[in-house]
Amino acid sequence: MNKILGFDLGGTKVLAAVLDKDFNILSRVKMKANADLGLNSVYKVICSVINDACDEAGIKTSDLSAIGGCAPGLVEPKTGLVYDSPNLGFKDFPLQENLSKDFNLPVKIENDVNAGLYGELHFGAAKGMKNVLALSPGTGVGGAIVIDGDLYRGARGGAGEFGHIVVQPDGPLCACGQRGCLEAIASRTALSQQILSFAVRGRIPMVIEEAKANLKKVKSGLIARAYNSGDPDVKAIIDYAARYLGVGMSNLVNSFNPEAIILGGGLIEALPEPFLEISTRVMREQAMRINGEEVKVLAAELGDDAVIKGAAKLASQLIA
Ligand SMILES: [Zn+2]
Known part of the structure:
Protein backbone atom coordinates (compact mmCIF):
# COMPACT_ATOMS: atom_id res chain seq x y z
CA MET A 1 0.00 0.00 0.00
CA ASN A 2 1.18 3.45 -0.88
CA LYS A 3 0.62 6.69 0.98
CA ILE A 4 -2.82 7.93 1.98
CA LEU A 5 -4.03 11.47 2.41
CA GLY A 6 -6.37 12.27 5.29
CA PHE A 7 -8.16 15.57 5.70
CA ASP A 8 -10.35 17.15 8.31
CA LEU A 9 -12.81 19.75 7.02
CA GLY A 10 -14.08 21.78 9.96
CA GLY A 11 -16.41 24.77 10.14
CA THR A 12 -13.52 27.25 9.98
CA LYS A 13 -10.40 25.37 8.85
CA VAL A 14 -9.17 22.46 6.74
CA LEU A 15 -6.32 20.27 7.94
CA ALA A 16 -4.68 17.73 5.61
CA ALA A 17 -1.91 15.20 6.20
CA VAL A 18 -0.05 12.55 4.24
CA LEU A 19 0.26 9.24 6.07
CA ASP A 20 2.49 6.24 5.40
CA LYS A 21 1.29 2.63 5.35
CA ASP A 22 1.53 2.43 9.16
CA PHE A 23 -0.56 5.63 9.47
CA ASN A 24 2.34 7.75 10.68
CA ILE A 25 1.84 11.38 9.69
CA LEU A 26 4.51 12.58 7.22
CA SER A 27 3.26 16.10 6.56
CA ARG A 28 0.58 18.39 7.84
CA VAL A 29 -0.97 21.53 6.30
CA LYS A 30 -3.74 23.75 7.64
CA MET A 31 -5.75 26.49 5.87
CA LYS A 32 -8.78 28.64 6.60
CA ALA A 33 -11.91 27.11 5.06
CA ASN A 34 -13.17 30.49 3.75
CA ALA A 35 -16.75 29.40 4.39
CA ASP A 36 -18.03 32.99 3.98
CA LEU A 37 -16.86 32.97 0.33
CA GLY A 38 -19.20 30.13 -0.56
CA LEU A 39 -19.15 26.50 -1.54
CA ASN A 40 -16.81 26.72 -4.55
CA SER A 41 -14.26 28.57 -2.51
CA VAL A 42 -14.36 25.92 0.26
CA TYR A 43 -13.92 23.19 -2.35
CA LYS A 44 -10.90 25.01 -3.83
CA VAL A 45 -9.34 25.26 -0.37
CA ILE A 46 -9.79 21.48 0.13
CA CYS A 47 -8.01 20.83 -3.20
CA SER A 48 -5.18 23.28 -2.35
CA VAL A 49 -4.61 21.80 1.09
CA ILE A 50 -4.44 18.28 -0.42
CA ASN A 51 -1.87 19.46 -3.01
CA ASP A 52 0.17 21.33 -0.41
CA ALA A 53 0.27 18.39 2.03
CA CYS A 54 1.62 16.22 -0.81
CA ASP A 55 4.24 18.88 -1.74
CA GLU A 56 5.30 19.05 1.88
CA ALA A 57 5.72 15.26 1.99
CA GLY A 58 7.73 15.39 -1.25
CA ILE A 59 5.23 13.37 -3.30
CA LYS A 60 2.75 13.97 -6.10
CA THR A 61 -0.99 13.42 -5.62
CA SER A 62 -0.65 10.59 -8.19
CA ASP A 63 1.61 8.81 -5.66
CA LEU A 64 -1.34 8.51 -3.27
CA SER A 65 -3.40 5.31 -3.03
CA ALA A 66 -6.52 6.98 -1.66
CA ILE A 67 -7.97 10.04 0.05
CA GLY A 68 -10.02 9.89 3.23
CA GLY A 69 -11.72 12.98 4.54
CA CYS A 70 -14.50 14.16 6.76
CA ALA A 71 -17.10 16.89 6.83
CA PRO A 72 -19.01 18.34 9.76
CA GLY A 73 -22.61 17.32 9.11
CA LEU A 74 -24.68 14.46 7.82
CA VAL A 75 -22.92 12.32 5.21
CA GLU A 76 -24.59 9.62 3.10
CA PRO A 77 -22.79 6.39 4.07
CA LYS A 78 -22.11 4.98 0.58
CA THR A 79 -21.82 7.98 -1.76
CA GLY A 80 -20.19 10.41 0.68
CA LEU A 81 -22.77 13.02 -0.32
CA VAL A 82 -22.76 15.79 2.30
CA TYR A 83 -26.47 16.31 2.91
CA ASP A 84 -26.21 19.32 5.06
CA SER A 85 -23.35 21.25 6.59
CA PRO A 86 -24.81 24.68 7.37
CA ASN A 87 -21.57 26.38 8.49
CA LEU A 88 -19.94 25.57 5.15
CA GLY A 89 -22.92 26.16 2.88
CA PHE A 90 -22.94 22.49 1.78
CA LYS A 91 -26.31 21.09 0.78
CA ASP A 92 -26.43 17.71 -0.98
CA PHE A 93 -22.84 18.33 -2.11
CA PRO A 94 -21.11 15.34 -3.82
CA LEU A 95 -17.75 15.90 -2.10
CA GLN A 96 -16.59 12.28 -2.43
CA GLU A 97 -17.49 12.06 -6.13
CA ASN A 98 -15.95 15.43 -7.04
CA LEU A 99 -12.66 14.73 -5.29
CA SER A 100 -12.50 11.26 -6.78
CA LYS A 101 -12.89 12.75 -10.31
CA ASP A 102 -10.50 15.65 -9.75
CA PHE A 103 -7.70 13.57 -8.21
CA ASN A 104 -8.47 10.32 -10.03
CA LEU A 105 -8.28 8.36 -6.77
CA PRO A 106 -10.58 6.30 -4.52
CA VAL A 107 -12.06 8.70 -1.96
CA LYS A 108 -13.99 8.07 1.26
CA ILE A 109 -15.87 10.89 2.97
CA GLU A 110 -17.16 10.33 6.50
CA ASN A 111 -18.90 12.40 9.15
CA ASP A 112 -16.25 14.07 11.33
CA VAL A 113 -17.26 12.56 14.68
CA ASN A 114 -17.43 9.09 13.11
CA ALA A 115 -13.95 9.50 11.63
CA GLY A 116 -12.62 10.71 14.98
CA LEU A 117 -14.01 7.73 16.87
CA TYR A 118 -12.63 5.38 14.20
CA GLY A 119 -9.21 6.98 14.73
CA GLU A 120 -9.43 6.52 18.50
CA LEU A 121 -10.58 2.92 17.94
CA HIS A 122 -7.52 1.97 15.89
CA PHE A 123 -4.82 4.26 17.26
CA GLY A 124 -5.98 5.94 20.48
CA ALA A 125 -8.08 5.68 23.63
CA ALA A 126 -10.35 2.87 22.34
CA LYS A 127 -7.60 0.66 20.87
CA ALA A 300 -9.86 11.06 23.66
CA GLU A 301 -6.10 10.75 23.17
CA LEU A 302 -5.32 11.85 19.64
CA GLY A 303 -6.70 15.42 19.46
CA ASP A 304 -6.84 16.71 15.87
CA ASP A 305 -5.06 13.59 14.58
CA ALA A 306 -7.99 11.31 15.48
CA VAL A 307 -10.08 12.49 12.52
CA ILE A 308 -7.15 12.50 10.07
CA LYS A 309 -6.07 8.98 11.06
CA GLY A 310 -9.63 7.63 11.21
CA ALA A 311 -10.46 9.04 7.75
CA ALA A 312 -7.20 7.63 6.34
CA LYS A 313 -7.89 4.22 7.91
CA LEU A 314 -11.39 4.17 6.35
CA ALA A 315 -9.94 5.17 2.96
CA SER A 316 -7.31 2.41 3.22
CA GLN A 317 -10.17 -0.12 3.24
CA LEU A 318 -11.13 0.99 -0.29
CA ILE A 319 -7.90 -0.42 -1.63
CA ALA A 320 -7.36 -3.35 0.71
ZN1 LIG B 1 -31.76 19.46 19.54
Missing part, protein backbone atom coordinates in the same frame (compact mmCIF):
# COMPACT_ATOMS: atom_id res chain seq x y z
CA GLY A 128 -8.48 -3.02 21.15
CA MET A 129 -12.16 -2.36 21.95
CA LYS A 130 -15.18 -3.52 19.93
CA ASN A 131 -18.19 -1.59 21.25
CA VAL A 132 -17.56 2.06 21.86
CA LEU A 133 -19.41 5.38 21.74
CA ALA A 134 -18.09 8.92 21.32
CA LEU A 135 -19.52 12.13 22.72
CA SER A 136 -17.93 15.49 22.01
CA PRO A 137 -19.33 18.71 23.41
CA GLY A 138 -18.23 21.52 21.07
CA THR A 139 -20.29 23.89 18.94
CA GLY A 140 -22.94 21.19 19.28
CA VAL A 141 -22.62 17.80 20.95
CA GLY A 142 -21.36 15.25 18.43
CA GLY A 143 -21.77 11.50 18.79
CA ALA A 144 -20.60 8.32 17.10
CA ILE A 145 -21.17 4.59 17.47
CA VAL A 146 -18.90 1.59 16.92
CA ILE A 147 -20.58 -1.82 17.13
CA ASP A 148 -18.53 -5.03 16.83
CA GLY A 149 -15.56 -3.01 15.54
CA ASP A 150 -17.42 -1.17 12.76
CA LEU A 151 -18.96 2.27 12.59
CA TYR A 152 -22.74 2.18 12.84
CA ARG A 153 -24.17 4.92 10.64
CA GLY A 154 -27.88 4.04 10.49
CA ALA A 155 -30.13 3.89 7.45
CA ARG A 156 -29.30 7.36 6.12
CA GLY A 157 -26.12 8.25 7.98
CA GLY A 158 -27.89 10.01 10.82
CA ALA A 159 -27.13 7.60 13.70
CA GLY A 160 -25.25 8.92 16.71
CA GLU A 161 -26.88 12.36 16.89
CA PHE A 162 -26.55 12.18 20.66
CA GLY A 163 -26.64 15.95 20.99
CA HIS A 164 -30.38 15.80 20.36
CA ILE A 165 -31.25 13.26 23.02
CA VAL A 166 -33.74 15.03 25.29
CA VAL A 167 -32.39 15.05 28.84
CA GLN A 168 -34.66 17.77 30.21
CA PRO A 169 -38.21 17.99 28.80
CA ASP A 170 -39.22 21.67 28.62
CA GLY A 171 -35.55 22.61 29.09
CA PRO A 172 -33.72 25.27 27.07
CA LEU A 173 -34.47 25.63 23.36
CA CYS A 174 -32.11 23.79 21.01
CA ALA A 175 -31.03 24.85 17.50
CA CYS A 176 -32.98 21.83 16.17
CA GLY A 177 -36.25 23.36 17.41
CA GLN A 178 -36.86 21.00 20.33
CA ARG A 179 -36.42 21.77 24.01
CA GLY A 180 -34.05 20.19 26.50
CA CYS A 181 -31.63 18.48 24.09
CA LEU A 182 -28.24 17.55 25.56
CA GLU A 183 -26.67 20.04 23.15
CA ALA A 184 -28.77 22.92 24.51
CA ILE A 185 -27.35 22.25 27.99
CA ALA A 186 -23.86 20.75 27.64
CA SER A 187 -22.36 22.06 24.37
CA ARG A 188 -19.54 24.60 24.59
CA THR A 189 -21.91 27.04 22.87
CA ALA A 190 -24.54 26.63 25.61
CA LEU A 191 -21.90 27.01 28.34
CA SER A 192 -20.36 30.08 26.72
CA GLN A 193 -23.79 31.70 26.47
CA GLN A 194 -24.56 31.08 30.14
CA ILE A 195 -21.14 32.24 31.29
CA LEU A 196 -21.41 35.40 29.20
CA SER A 197 -24.90 36.15 30.51
CA PHE A 198 -23.46 36.09 34.06
CA ALA A 199 -20.44 38.13 32.98
CA VAL A 200 -22.43 40.99 31.46
CA ARG A 201 -24.29 41.31 34.76
CA GLY A 202 -20.98 42.03 36.47
CA ARG A 203 -20.18 38.49 37.63
CA ILE A 204 -17.18 36.39 36.53
CA PRO A 205 -14.76 39.37 36.20
CA MET A 206 -12.09 37.32 34.38
CA VAL A 207 -14.46 36.62 31.50
CA ILE A 208 -15.62 40.21 31.10
CA GLU A 209 -11.98 41.41 31.12
CA GLU A 210 -10.81 38.97 28.46
CA ALA A 211 -13.86 38.50 26.23
CA LYS A 212 -15.75 41.78 26.81
CA ALA A 213 -19.27 40.93 25.63
CA ASN A 214 -18.10 38.86 22.66
CA LEU A 215 -19.53 35.33 22.75
CA LYS A 216 -16.96 34.09 20.21
CA LYS A 217 -14.17 34.91 22.64
CA VAL A 218 -15.60 32.71 25.40
CA LYS A 219 -13.61 29.67 24.23
CA SER A 220 -12.64 26.45 25.99
CA GLY A 221 -9.33 27.87 27.25
CA LEU A 222 -10.95 30.87 28.92
CA ILE A 223 -13.74 28.71 30.38
CA ALA A 224 -11.10 26.37 31.85
CA ARG A 225 -9.07 29.24 33.32
CA ALA A 226 -12.18 30.75 34.91
CA TYR A 227 -13.14 27.32 36.31
CA ASN A 228 -9.65 26.64 37.66
CA SER A 229 -9.51 30.10 39.27
CA GLY A 230 -12.31 28.85 41.53
CA ASP A 231 -15.02 31.18 40.22
CA PRO A 232 -18.19 29.81 41.86
CA ASP A 233 -20.55 30.79 39.02
CA VAL A 234 -18.42 29.09 36.38
CA LYS A 235 -18.10 26.02 38.60
CA ALA A 236 -21.88 25.84 39.02
CA ILE A 237 -22.44 26.16 35.25
CA ILE A 238 -19.85 23.52 34.34
CA ASP A 239 -20.88 21.05 37.05
CA TYR A 240 -24.51 21.34 35.92
CA ALA A 241 -23.56 20.65 32.28
CA ALA A 242 -21.37 17.68 33.30
CA ARG A 243 -24.28 16.28 35.32
CA TYR A 244 -26.57 16.38 32.27
CA LEU A 245 -23.83 14.89 30.13
CA GLY A 246 -23.99 12.00 32.61
CA VAL A 247 -27.79 11.80 32.24
CA GLY A 248 -27.33 11.54 28.46
CA MET A 249 -24.62 8.92 28.96
CA SER A 250 -26.86 6.78 31.17
CA ASN A 251 -29.40 6.64 28.31
CA LEU A 252 -26.66 5.66 25.87
CA VAL A 253 -25.24 3.03 28.20
CA ASN A 254 -28.66 1.45 28.60
CA SER A 255 -29.21 1.53 24.82
CA PHE A 256 -25.81 0.25 23.65
CA ASN A 257 -24.05 -1.40 26.61
CA PRO A 258 -20.65 -0.17 25.37
CA GLU A 259 -17.21 -1.00 26.80
CA ALA A 260 -16.31 2.68 26.81
CA ILE A 261 -17.52 6.18 26.05
CA ILE A 262 -14.81 8.40 24.63
CA LEU A 263 -15.26 12.08 25.46
CA GLY A 264 -13.55 14.39 22.97
CA GLY A 265 -13.23 17.96 21.81
CA GLY A 266 -11.53 21.13 23.02
CA LEU A 267 -13.72 21.61 26.10
CA ILE A 268 -12.90 18.12 27.44
CA GLU A 269 -9.19 18.65 26.64
CA ALA A 270 -9.27 21.90 28.61
CA LEU A 271 -11.32 20.61 31.55
CA PRO A 272 -11.05 16.81 31.69
CA GLU A 273 -11.56 16.44 35.42
CA PRO A 274 -14.99 17.89 36.16
CA PHE A 275 -16.49 16.53 32.96
CA LEU A 276 -15.17 12.98 33.31
CA GLU A 277 -15.67 12.70 37.05
CA ILE A 278 -19.15 14.17 37.36
CA SER A 279 -20.59 12.62 34.19
CA THR A 280 -19.22 9.18 35.11
CA ARG A 281 -20.70 9.34 38.62
CA VAL A 282 -24.15 10.39 37.35
CA MET A 283 -24.08 7.81 34.54
CA ARG A 284 -23.33 5.01 37.05
CA GLU A 285 -26.08 6.21 39.39
CA GLN A 286 -28.69 6.29 36.65
CA ALA A 287 -27.84 3.43 34.28
CA MET A 288 -28.89 -0.14 34.97
CA ARG A 289 -26.20 -1.68 37.18
CA ILE A 290 -25.02 -4.33 34.71
CA ASN A 291 -24.68 -1.76 31.93
CA GLY A 292 -23.21 1.06 33.99
CA GLU A 293 -20.79 -0.47 36.46
CA GLU A 294 -17.95 -1.45 34.15
CA VAL A 295 -18.21 1.01 31.29
CA LYS A 296 -15.11 3.19 31.05
CA VAL A 297 -15.40 6.91 30.45
CA LEU A 298 -12.18 8.06 28.82
CA ALA A 299 -10.79 11.26 27.35
Whole structure:
Protein backbone atom coordinates (compact mmCIF):
# COMPACT_ATOMS: atom_id res chain seq x y z
CA MET A 1 0.00 0.00 0.00
CA ASN A 2 1.18 3.45 -0.88
CA LYS A 3 0.62 6.69 0.98
CA ILE A 4 -2.82 7.93 1.98
CA LEU A 5 -4.03 11.47 2.41
CA GLY A 6 -6.37 12.27 5.29
CA PHE A 7 -8.16 15.57 5.70
CA ASP A 8 -10.35 17.15 8.31
CA LEU A 9 -12.81 19.75 7.02
CA GLY A 10 -14.08 21.78 9.96
CA GLY A 11 -16.41 24.77 10.14
CA THR A 12 -13.52 27.25 9.98
CA LYS A 13 -10.40 25.37 8.85
CA VAL A 14 -9.17 22.46 6.74
CA LEU A 15 -6.32 20.27 7.94
CA ALA A 16 -4.68 17.73 5.61
CA ALA A 17 -1.91 15.20 6.20
CA VAL A 18 -0.05 12.55 4.24
CA LEU A 19 0.26 9.24 6.07
CA ASP A 20 2.49 6.24 5.40
CA LYS A 21 1.29 2.63 5.35
CA ASP A 22 1.53 2.43 9.16
CA PHE A 23 -0.56 5.63 9.47
CA ASN A 24 2.34 7.75 10.68
CA ILE A 25 1.84 11.38 9.69
CA LEU A 26 4.51 12.58 7.22
CA SER A 27 3.26 16.10 6.56
CA ARG A 28 0.58 18.39 7.84
CA VAL A 29 -0.97 21.53 6.30
CA LYS A 30 -3.74 23.75 7.64
CA MET A 31 -5.75 26.49 5.87
CA LYS A 32 -8.78 28.64 6.60
CA ALA A 33 -11.91 27.11 5.06
CA ASN A 34 -13.17 30.49 3.75
CA ALA A 35 -16.75 29.40 4.39
CA ASP A 36 -18.03 32.99 3.98
CA LEU A 37 -16.86 32.97 0.33
CA GLY A 38 -19.20 30.13 -0.56
CA LEU A 39 -19.15 26.50 -1.54
CA ASN A 40 -16.81 26.72 -4.55
CA SER A 41 -14.26 28.57 -2.51
CA VAL A 42 -14.36 25.92 0.26
CA TYR A 43 -13.92 23.19 -2.35
CA LYS A 44 -10.90 25.01 -3.83
CA VAL A 45 -9.34 25.26 -0.37
CA ILE A 46 -9.79 21.48 0.13
CA CYS A 47 -8.01 20.83 -3.20
CA SER A 48 -5.18 23.28 -2.35
CA VAL A 49 -4.61 21.80 1.09
CA ILE A 50 -4.44 18.28 -0.42
CA ASN A 51 -1.87 19.46 -3.01
CA ASP A 52 0.17 21.33 -0.41
CA ALA A 53 0.27 18.39 2.03
CA CYS A 54 1.62 16.22 -0.81
CA ASP A 55 4.24 18.88 -1.74
CA GLU A 56 5.30 19.05 1.88
CA ALA A 57 5.72 15.26 1.99
CA GLY A 58 7.73 15.39 -1.25
CA ILE A 59 5.23 13.37 -3.30
CA LYS A 60 2.75 13.97 -6.10
CA THR A 61 -0.99 13.42 -5.62
CA SER A 62 -0.65 10.59 -8.19
CA ASP A 63 1.61 8.81 -5.66
CA LEU A 64 -1.34 8.51 -3.27
CA SER A 65 -3.40 5.31 -3.03
CA ALA A 66 -6.52 6.98 -1.66
CA ILE A 67 -7.97 10.04 0.05
CA GLY A 68 -10.02 9.89 3.23
CA GLY A 69 -11.72 12.98 4.54
CA CYS A 70 -14.50 14.16 6.76
CA ALA A 71 -17.10 16.89 6.83
CA PRO A 72 -19.01 18.34 9.76
CA GLY A 73 -22.61 17.32 9.11
CA LEU A 74 -24.68 14.46 7.82
CA VAL A 75 -22.92 12.32 5.21
CA GLU A 76 -24.59 9.62 3.10
CA PRO A 77 -22.79 6.39 4.07
CA LYS A 78 -22.11 4.98 0.58
CA THR A 79 -21.82 7.98 -1.76
CA GLY A 80 -20.19 10.41 0.68
CA LEU A 81 -22.77 13.02 -0.32
CA VAL A 82 -22.76 15.79 2.30
CA TYR A 83 -26.47 16.31 2.91
CA ASP A 84 -26.21 19.32 5.06
CA SER A 85 -23.35 21.25 6.59
CA PRO A 86 -24.81 24.68 7.37
CA ASN A 87 -21.57 26.38 8.49
CA LEU A 88 -19.94 25.57 5.15
CA GLY A 89 -22.92 26.16 2.88
CA PHE A 90 -22.94 22.49 1.78
CA LYS A 91 -26.31 21.09 0.78
CA ASP A 92 -26.43 17.71 -0.98
CA PHE A 93 -22.84 18.33 -2.11
CA PRO A 94 -21.11 15.34 -3.82
CA LEU A 95 -17.75 15.90 -2.10
CA GLN A 96 -16.59 12.28 -2.43
CA GLU A 97 -17.49 12.06 -6.13
CA ASN A 98 -15.95 15.43 -7.04
CA LEU A 99 -12.66 14.73 -5.29
CA SER A 100 -12.50 11.26 -6.78
CA LYS A 101 -12.89 12.75 -10.31
CA ASP A 102 -10.50 15.65 -9.75
CA PHE A 103 -7.70 13.57 -8.21
CA ASN A 104 -8.47 10.32 -10.03
CA LEU A 105 -8.28 8.36 -6.77
CA PRO A 106 -10.58 6.30 -4.52
CA VAL A 107 -12.06 8.70 -1.96
CA LYS A 108 -13.99 8.07 1.26
CA ILE A 109 -15.87 10.89 2.97
CA GLU A 110 -17.16 10.33 6.50
CA ASN A 111 -18.90 12.40 9.15
CA ASP A 112 -16.25 14.07 11.33
CA VAL A 113 -17.26 12.56 14.68
CA ASN A 114 -17.43 9.09 13.11
CA ALA A 115 -13.95 9.50 11.63
CA GLY A 116 -12.62 10.71 14.98
CA LEU A 117 -14.01 7.73 16.87
CA TYR A 118 -12.63 5.38 14.20
CA GLY A 119 -9.21 6.98 14.73
CA GLU A 120 -9.43 6.52 18.50
CA LEU A 121 -10.58 2.92 17.94
CA HIS A 122 -7.52 1.97 15.89
CA PHE A 123 -4.82 4.26 17.26
CA GLY A 124 -5.98 5.94 20.48
CA ALA A 125 -8.08 5.68 23.63
CA ALA A 126 -10.35 2.87 22.34
CA LYS A 127 -7.60 0.66 20.87
CA GLY A 128 -8.48 -3.02 21.15
CA MET A 129 -12.16 -2.36 21.95
CA LYS A 130 -15.18 -3.52 19.93
CA ASN A 131 -18.19 -1.59 21.25
CA VAL A 132 -17.56 2.06 21.86
CA LEU A 133 -19.41 5.38 21.74
CA ALA A 134 -18.09 8.92 21.32
CA LEU A 135 -19.52 12.13 22.72
CA SER A 136 -17.93 15.49 22.01
CA PRO A 137 -19.33 18.71 23.41
CA GLY A 138 -18.23 21.52 21.07
CA THR A 139 -20.29 23.89 18.94
CA GLY A 140 -22.94 21.19 19.28
CA VAL A 141 -22.62 17.80 20.95
CA GLY A 142 -21.36 15.25 18.43
CA GLY A 143 -21.77 11.50 18.79
CA ALA A 144 -20.60 8.32 17.10
CA ILE A 145 -21.17 4.59 17.47
CA VAL A 146 -18.90 1.59 16.92
CA ILE A 147 -20.58 -1.82 17.13
CA ASP A 148 -18.53 -5.03 16.83
CA GLY A 149 -15.56 -3.01 15.54
CA ASP A 150 -17.42 -1.17 12.76
CA LEU A 151 -18.96 2.27 12.59
CA TYR A 152 -22.74 2.18 12.84
CA ARG A 153 -24.17 4.92 10.64
CA GLY A 154 -27.88 4.04 10.49
CA ALA A 155 -30.13 3.89 7.45
CA ARG A 156 -29.30 7.36 6.12
CA GLY A 157 -26.12 8.25 7.98
CA GLY A 158 -27.89 10.01 10.82
CA ALA A 159 -27.13 7.60 13.70
CA GLY A 160 -25.25 8.92 16.71
CA GLU A 161 -26.88 12.36 16.89
CA PHE A 162 -26.55 12.18 20.66
CA GLY A 163 -26.64 15.95 20.99
CA HIS A 164 -30.38 15.80 20.36
CA ILE A 165 -31.25 13.26 23.02
CA VAL A 166 -33.74 15.03 25.29
CA VAL A 167 -32.39 15.05 28.84
CA GLN A 168 -34.66 17.77 30.21
CA PRO A 169 -38.21 17.99 28.80
CA ASP A 170 -39.22 21.67 28.62
CA GLY A 171 -35.55 22.61 29.09
CA PRO A 172 -33.72 25.27 27.07
CA LEU A 173 -34.47 25.63 23.36
CA CYS A 174 -32.11 23.79 21.01
CA ALA A 175 -31.03 24.85 17.50
CA CYS A 176 -32.98 21.83 16.17
CA GLY A 177 -36.25 23.36 17.41
CA GLN A 178 -36.86 21.00 20.33
CA ARG A 179 -36.42 21.77 24.01
CA GLY A 180 -34.05 20.19 26.50
CA CYS A 181 -31.63 18.48 24.09
CA LEU A 182 -28.24 17.55 25.56
CA GLU A 183 -26.67 20.04 23.15
CA ALA A 184 -28.77 22.92 24.51
CA ILE A 185 -27.35 22.25 27.99
CA ALA A 186 -23.86 20.75 27.64
CA SER A 187 -22.36 22.06 24.37
CA ARG A 188 -19.54 24.60 24.59
CA THR A 189 -21.91 27.04 22.87
CA ALA A 190 -24.54 26.63 25.61
CA LEU A 191 -21.90 27.01 28.34
CA SER A 192 -20.36 30.08 26.72
CA GLN A 193 -23.79 31.70 26.47
CA GLN A 194 -24.56 31.08 30.14
CA ILE A 195 -21.14 32.24 31.29
CA LEU A 196 -21.41 35.40 29.20
CA SER A 197 -24.90 36.15 30.51
CA PHE A 198 -23.46 36.09 34.06
CA ALA A 199 -20.44 38.13 32.98
CA VAL A 200 -22.43 40.99 31.46
CA ARG A 201 -24.29 41.31 34.76
CA GLY A 202 -20.98 42.03 36.47
CA ARG A 203 -20.18 38.49 37.63
CA ILE A 204 -17.18 36.39 36.53
CA PRO A 205 -14.76 39.37 36.20
CA MET A 206 -12.09 37.32 34.38
CA VAL A 207 -14.46 36.62 31.50
CA ILE A 208 -15.62 40.21 31.10
CA GLU A 209 -11.98 41.41 31.12
CA GLU A 210 -10.81 38.97 28.46
CA ALA A 211 -13.86 38.50 26.23
CA LYS A 212 -15.75 41.78 26.81
CA ALA A 213 -19.27 40.93 25.63
CA ASN A 214 -18.10 38.86 22.66
CA LEU A 215 -19.53 35.33 22.75
CA LYS A 216 -16.96 34.09 20.21
CA LYS A 217 -14.17 34.91 22.64
CA VAL A 218 -15.60 32.71 25.40
CA LYS A 219 -13.61 29.67 24.23
CA SER A 220 -12.64 26.45 25.99
CA GLY A 221 -9.33 27.87 27.25
CA LEU A 222 -10.95 30.87 28.92
CA ILE A 223 -13.74 28.71 30.38
CA ALA A 224 -11.10 26.37 31.85
CA ARG A 225 -9.07 29.24 33.32
CA ALA A 226 -12.18 30.75 34.91
CA TYR A 227 -13.14 27.32 36.31
CA ASN A 228 -9.65 26.64 37.66
CA SER A 229 -9.51 30.10 39.27
CA GLY A 230 -12.31 28.85 41.53
CA ASP A 231 -15.02 31.18 40.22
CA PRO A 232 -18.19 29.81 41.86
CA ASP A 233 -20.55 30.79 39.02
CA VAL A 234 -18.42 29.09 36.38
CA LYS A 235 -18.10 26.02 38.60
CA ALA A 236 -21.88 25.84 39.02
CA ILE A 237 -22.44 26.16 35.25
CA ILE A 238 -19.85 23.52 34.34
CA ASP A 239 -20.88 21.05 37.05
CA TYR A 240 -24.51 21.34 35.92
CA ALA A 241 -23.56 20.65 32.28
CA ALA A 242 -21.37 17.68 33.30
CA ARG A 243 -24.28 16.28 35.32
CA TYR A 244 -26.57 16.38 32.27
CA LEU A 245 -23.83 14.89 30.13
CA GLY A 246 -23.99 12.00 32.61
CA VAL A 247 -27.79 11.80 32.24
CA GLY A 248 -27.33 11.54 28.46
CA MET A 249 -24.62 8.92 28.96
CA SER A 250 -26.86 6.78 31.17
CA ASN A 251 -29.40 6.64 28.31
CA LEU A 252 -26.66 5.66 25.87
CA VAL A 253 -25.24 3.03 28.20
CA ASN A 254 -28.66 1.45 28.60
CA SER A 255 -29.21 1.53 24.82
CA PHE A 256 -25.81 0.25 23.65
CA ASN A 257 -24.05 -1.40 26.61
CA PRO A 258 -20.65 -0.17 25.37
CA GLU A 259 -17.21 -1.00 26.80
CA ALA A 260 -16.31 2.68 26.81
CA ILE A 261 -17.52 6.18 26.05
CA ILE A 262 -14.81 8.40 24.63
CA LEU A 263 -15.26 12.08 25.46
CA GLY A 264 -13.55 14.39 22.97
CA GLY A 265 -13.23 17.96 21.81
CA GLY A 266 -11.53 21.13 23.02
CA LEU A 267 -13.72 21.61 26.10
CA ILE A 268 -12.90 18.12 27.44
CA GLU A 269 -9.19 18.65 26.64
CA ALA A 270 -9.27 21.90 28.61
CA LEU A 271 -11.32 20.61 31.55
CA PRO A 272 -11.05 16.81 31.69
CA GLU A 273 -11.56 16.44 35.42
CA PRO A 274 -14.99 17.89 36.16
CA PHE A 275 -16.49 16.53 32.96
CA LEU A 276 -15.17 12.98 33.31
CA GLU A 277 -15.67 12.70 37.05
CA ILE A 278 -19.15 14.17 37.36
CA SER A 279 -20.59 12.62 34.19
CA THR A 280 -19.22 9.18 35.11
CA ARG A 281 -20.70 9.34 38.62
CA VAL A 282 -24.15 10.39 37.35
CA MET A 283 -24.08 7.81 34.54
CA ARG A 284 -23.33 5.01 37.05
CA GLU A 285 -26.08 6.21 39.39
CA GLN A 286 -28.69 6.29 36.65
CA ALA A 287 -27.84 3.43 34.28
CA MET A 288 -28.89 -0.14 34.97
CA ARG A 289 -26.20 -1.68 37.18
CA ILE A 290 -25.02 -4.33 34.71
CA ASN A 291 -24.68 -1.76 31.93
CA GLY A 292 -23.21 1.06 33.99
CA GLU A 293 -20.79 -0.47 36.46
CA GLU A 294 -17.95 -1.45 34.15
CA VAL A 295 -18.21 1.01 31.29
CA LYS A 296 -15.11 3.19 31.05
CA VAL A 297 -15.40 6.91 30.45
CA LEU A 298 -12.18 8.06 28.82
CA ALA A 299 -10.79 11.26 27.35
CA ALA A 300 -9.86 11.06 23.66
CA GLU A 301 -6.10 10.75 23.17
CA LEU A 302 -5.32 11.85 19.64
CA GLY A 303 -6.70 15.42 19.46
CA ASP A 304 -6.84 16.71 15.87
CA ASP A 305 -5.06 13.59 14.58
CA ALA A 306 -7.99 11.31 15.48
CA VAL A 307 -10.08 12.49 12.52
CA ILE A 308 -7.15 12.50 10.07
CA LYS A 309 -6.07 8.98 11.06
CA GLY A 310 -9.63 7.63 11.21
CA ALA A 311 -10.46 9.04 7.75
CA ALA A 312 -7.20 7.63 6.34
CA LYS A 313 -7.89 4.22 7.91
CA LEU A 314 -11.39 4.17 6.35
CA ALA A 315 -9.94 5.17 2.96
CA SER A 316 -7.31 2.41 3.22
CA GLN A 317 -10.17 -0.12 3.24
CA LEU A 318 -11.13 0.99 -0.29
CA ILE A 319 -7.90 -0.42 -1.63
CA ALA A 320 -7.36 -3.35 0.71
ZN1 LIG B 1 -31.76 19.46 19.54
